[in-house]
Amino acid sequence: xxxxxxxxxxxxxxLATDRLIRxxxxxxxxxxxxxxxxxxxxxxxxxxxxxxxxxxxxxADALAATPGLLCLPADPAADAALLASLAAWCLCVTPLAxxxxxxxxxxxxxxxxxxxxxxxxxxxxxxxxxxAAGFAVRGAIAxxxxxxxxxxxxxxxxxxxxxxxxxxxxxxxPLSAIRPGAETLEAAARLGLRTVGDLARQPRGPxxxxxxxxxxxxxxxxxxxxxxxxxxxxxxxxxRAVIDCPEPILTAEAIGAGLAALMAxxxxxxxxxxLGARRLTLACHRTDATVQRIGIGTGEASRDAAHLARLLAxxxxxxxxxxxxxxxxxxxxxTETLGARQGGLAGSAAEAAxxxxxxxxxxxxxxxxxxxxxxxxxxxFPSHWPEHAVRAADPASAPREPPEGWGAKPRPVxxxxxxxxxxxLSLLPEGPPVRLGERRVVSAEGxxxxxxxxxxxxxxxxxxxYWRVETEDGQRLWVFAERTGGAPAWFIHxxxx
Amino acid sequence: MTQSPDDRAALVSVLRGVLARHQAAPRAGVVGxxxxxxxxxxxxxxxxxxxxxxxxxxxxxxxxxxxxxxGRAGGPAAWIAPPRAAGLPWPPGLAALGLDPAxxxxxxxxxxxxxxxxxxxxxxxxxAAVAAVLPRLDLASARRLQLAAExxxxxxxxxRPEEARPEEARPHEARLHQDRVGPTAARTRWRVSSLxxxxxxxxxxxxxxxxxxxxxxxxxxxxCWDVTWDNGRKALILDETGEVTMHG
Numbered sequence: 001x002x003x004x005x006x007x008x009x010x011x012x013x014x015l016a017t018d019r020l021i022r023x024x025x026x027x028x029x030x031x032x033x034x035x036x037x038x039x040x041x042x043x044x045x046x047x048x049x050x051x052x053x054x055x056x057x058x059x060a061d062a063l064a065a066t067p068g069l070l071c072l073p074a075d076p077a078a079d080a081a082l083l084a085s086l087a088a089w090c091l092c093v094t095p096l097a098x099x100x101x102x103x104x105x106x107x108x109x110x111x112x113x114x115x116x117x118x119x120x121x122x123x124x125x126x127x128x129x130x131x132a133a134g135f136a137v138r139g140a141i142a143x144x145x146x147x148x149x150x151x152x153x154x155x156x157x158x159x160x161x162x163x164x165x166x167x168x169x170x171x172x173x174p175l176s177a178i179r180p181g182a183e184t185l186e187a188a189a190r191l192g193l194r195t196v197g198d199l200a201r202q203p204r205g206p207x208x209x210x211x212x213x214x215x216x217x218x219x220x221x222x223x224x225x226x227x228x229x230x231x232x233x234x235x236x237x238x239x240r241a242v243i244d245c246p247e248p249i250l251t252a253e254a255i256g257a258g259l260a261a262l263m264a265x266x267x268x269x270x271x272x273x274x275l276g277a278r279r280l281t282l283a284c285h286r287t288d289a290t291v292q293r294i295g296i297g298t299g300e301a302s303r304d305a306a307h308l309a310r311l312l313a314x315x316x317x318x319x320x321x322x323x324x325x326x327x328x329x330x331x332x333x334x335t336e337t338l339g340a341r342q343g344g345l346a347g348s349a350a351e352a353a354x355x356x357x358x359x360x361x362x363x364x365x366x367x368x369x370x371x372x373x374x375x376x377x378x379x380x381f382p383s384h385w386p387e388h389a390v391r392a393a394d395p396a397s398a399p400r401e402p403p404e405g406w407g408a409k410p411r412p413v414x415x416x417x418x419x420x421x422x423x424x425l426s427l428l429p430e431g432p433p434v435r436l437g438e439r440r441v442v443s444a445e446g447x448x449x450x451x452x453x454x455x456x457x458x459x460x461x462x463x464x465x466y467w468r469v470e471t472e473d474g475q476r477l478w479v480f481a482e483r484t485g486g487a488p489a490w491f492i493h494x495x496x497x
Numbered sequence: 498m499t500q501s502p503d504d505r506a507a508l509v510s511v512l513r514g515v516l517a518r519h520q521a522a523p524r525a526g527v528v529g530x531x532x533x534x535x536x537x538x539x540x541x542x543x544x545x546x547x548x549x550x551x552x553x554x555x556x557x558x559x560x561x562x563x564x565x566x567x568g569r570a571g572g573p574a575a576w577i578a579p580p581r582a583a584g585l586p587w588p589p590g591l592a593a594l595g596l597d598p599a600x601x602x603x604x605x606x607x608x609x610x611x612x613x614x615x616x617x618x619x620x621x622x623x624x625a626a627v628a629a630v631l632p633r634l635d636l637a638s639a640r641r642l643q644l645a646a647e648x649x650x651x652x653x654x655x656x657r658p659e660e661a662r663p664e665e666a667r668p669h670e671a672r673l674h675q676d677r678v679g680p681t682a683a684r685t686r687w688r689v690s691s692l693x694x695x696x697x698x699x700x701x702x703x704x705x706x707x708x709x710x711x712x713x714x715x716x717x718x719x720x721c722w723d724v725t726w727d728n729g730r731k732a733l734i735l736d737e738t739g740e741v742t743m744h745g
């Protein structure tokens with residue numbers, strides 16, 4: 001077991017009804033119950049505060065026993081989504097947070113508690129925020145995640161126990177607090193085991209045979225004898241920086257100022273670690289327990305604070321501050337090694353690297369304003385069909401080697417976005433054009449016949465006979481005749497050198 | 498004032514720094530156009546760290562000439578054009594003129610975005626050359642681009658449309674004194690027009706031939722040449738006759 005870890009568990013006793021009441025405040029104070037279809041029966045799954053209906057009661061019985069109930073269908077998926085977003089908000093106190101379905105959150109707060117004035121202060125801060133946002137919540141802190149969860153569900157409100165005290169605090173709790181599953185719970189009840197302590201007093205060998213080894217594992221975790229590390233919502237980023245605002249901030253200017261300070265700190269950390277950021281996220285934790293995020297990606301790893309701040313600043317307007325933002329977290333989600341920059345001689349590898357980095361920054365800036373698709377490179381592609389001889393690529397990616405024979409045939413220096421139809425005249429059925437529109441053709445070279453990719457499914461265009469022509473006014477054009485039976489249709493497809 | 502050996506060492510290091518800055522600062526110098534033309538151009542070629550105008554009257558040879566110059570600049574280049582332009586600069590054809598497809602970045606931008614992108618690209622030392630299609634360009638913006646090019650040491654080519662020319666003017670005739678584009682901040686202004694191909698016949702197009710008209714050159718004089726593209730040697734070859742006399 002990891003020495004000295006501390007876990008905070010949160011339990012939301014009325015998560016499902018709180019969700020609906022938050023969405024529609026008119027439901028507050030009504031006798032709201034939620035139900036779900038279970039086979040042939042409709043069972044109550046949750047009831048609002050003060051409604052004397054237990055979960056698991058058939059809906060018909062509940063309606064008969066308690067008049068004036070307001071019944072709504074349950075939505076487990078929305079509950080799970082809400083739990084995940086609450087866990088994301090909890091990332092403001094620790095980078096290691098995980099939802100523990102159906103109605104709990106586990107936080108690894110090792111080394112984080114001093115930020116809110118100790119464990120008691122942290123617990124009070126988190127629960128007060130969540131209550132203000134409209135959730136009923138109970139919390140507890142213990143050495144292991146399951147121990148804390150058991151205390152939050154069944155123990156004293158706001159319990160904080162050390163590793164040494166944990167076993168004594170958990171032993172009197174009912175067995176359901178460690179959530180062994182309904183069947184195991186029933187089997188244990190038949191044996192007369194009702195509390196965690198009853199279980200702990202039994203010899204382990206027979207217990208494992210009767211109730212399964214999983215229960216022993218739960219027991220060890222609850223008592224602090226074994227630890228199961230929580231699987232965090234998202235892995236902690238390689239580098240991050242945090243600002244707590246003394247007053248909730250609302251304006252884009254204030255966010256920008258905070259961003260600049262965060263960026264300087266983050267880039268300092270990245271420089272010390274020899275890393276550069278490829279993707280950055282700015283998370284704004286709002287006072288109503290929700291999170292707004294903006295993010296950017298860069299073409300080249302970078303730790304140039306001014307450059308990265310400029311890229312992010314362009315998106316600040318997308319943040320909705322709501323009633324105020326109280327915490328800004330800037331995280332480098334994806335990083336790459338980036339060696340220390342070193343000035344070098346002209347033409348040296350260091351100078352080439354600096355220039356490549358500068359090109360990456362330029363591309364990022366251009367993409368930020370023009371859009372990612374407006375900045376591209378056309379890479380050679382092995383296809384005989386003229387339009388497919390290149391493929392748009394990210395200019396920051398490694399260039400592709402031209403395939404064998406690519407660009408060997410005479411091709412136009414400028415290609416029409418799509419072939420332009422033109423009225424043309426040719427004297428022979430498969431001969432060169434002698435007139436293109438109003439203009440006489442003075443010389444024509446060809447034809448070069450290009451067949452479509454007949455082996456591919458779908459409607460294919462006809463074969464094309466390409467001619468390179470010069471008109472009487474001096475234009476050199478790439479034209480083709482498309483033959484799909486009957487008279488050929490002529491098109492201008494490009495301009496030659 | 499006497500100098501101790503220590504001071505001399507400090508002075509040497511300061512001077513070394515100055516020297517290094519001078520060597521590193523702009524990738525000074527010029528981009529050669531062709532043998533025989535460079536001798537006439539002020540500085541011996543198209544100056545880097547400056548913008549040059551190319552009057553885009555004929556699509557094919559203008560694109561080819563600009564692509565050729567971008568390739569000669571040696572290094573990454575950007576081409577800024579409106580997304581609805583007549584056609585796309587086409588790497589398979591430009592590669593034959595010496596422009597590496599791996600070093601060409603295409604930017605779709607128009608209006609203010611295009612001006613902004615051109616300024617950003619010119620100011621960046623990462624690019625060797627930038628070609629931009631800018632239909633409307635006032636003098637102040639042109640000066641801004643010139644300053645950006647100086648800061649980045651980048652060769653800038655501005656492709657500008659030419660005002661309608663008189664009906665009788667043939668494209669083969671460079672009309673040197675009827676300049677209809679207006680004042681400029683550019684270092685030089687060119688017009689490229691196509692000539693009948695070298696060795697052309699009804700069934701042979703022949704090698705590309707252009708008339709290059711240098712309409713304006715700051716610190717130089719206007720001139721006019723006929724050139725042929727030699728695909729074997731990958732070079733522009735000036736005609737034997739040399740400079741073409743100007744027709745008023």
